[in-house]
Amino acid sequence: MRANALHSSLAALACAASLIGPAGWARAQGAASQTERERATCDGVQQDREACRREAGAxxxxxxxxGLAPAGQAEQNALARCQLLQPAGDRADCEARVKGAATSSSGSVMGGGVIRESVTPVPAPPPSPAR
Structure with missing residues (x-):
C-alpha cells in the first residue's frame, strides 16, 4: 500500500515538474542569454572590460x-518635470529635449563626456519701420 502511495506521489511530482520546468528553463535561458549579450557588448565598447562586466553583473x-525601473518610466518622469517646473513657453522645448528631437550628440564617456546639443530655431523679429 505504501509503495502504491509513493508511486502516485512520484507520478504527481513528475507531472508538476513537467508543467513548471519549461517556464523555469525559459527564464533561466533568458537570463543566461541576456548575460551573454551584455558580455558581448562589453567586448565592443571603449571601456575597461572588467568594469563593464562588473556593471553588467550589478x-x-x-x-x-x-530594483530597476522600466525604461519608459524615466522618460515619463522627465516629461512630468517639464509639465510641473517649466513656464508654459518653455514646456515644448523641454519635452523636445526629453524626447531627443533636434538633438545631436558627440563625444564619449571615455573621452570625458557626452555633449548633447538641442537647437531651437527662433524667427528674427520684424524690422522696425524707417523714420
Whole structure:
C-alpha cells in the first residue's frame, strides 16, 4: 500500500515538474542569454572590460531584486518635470529635449563626456519701420 502511495506521489511530482520546468528553463535561458549579450557588448565598447562586466553583473543583481525601473518610466518622469517646473513657453522645448528631437550628440564617456546639443530655431523679429 505504501509503495502504491509513493508511486502516485512520484507520478504527481513528475507531472508538476513537467508543467513548471519549461517556464523555469525559459527564464533561466533568458537570463543566461541576456548575460551573454551584455558580455558581448562589453567586448565592443571603449571601456575597461572588467568594469563593464562588473556593471553588467550589478545590473543583473538589481534586476533580480526588482530594483530597476522600466525604461519608459524615466522618460515619463522627465516629461512630468517639464509639465510641473517649466513656464508654459518653455514646456515644448523641454519635452523636445526629453524626447531627443533636434538633438545631436558627440563625444564619449571615455573621452570625458557626452555633449548633447538641442537647437531651437527662433524667427528674427520684424524690422522696425524707417523714420
Amino acid at each position: 545590473a543583473k543583481q538589481e534586476a533580480q531584486r526588482g
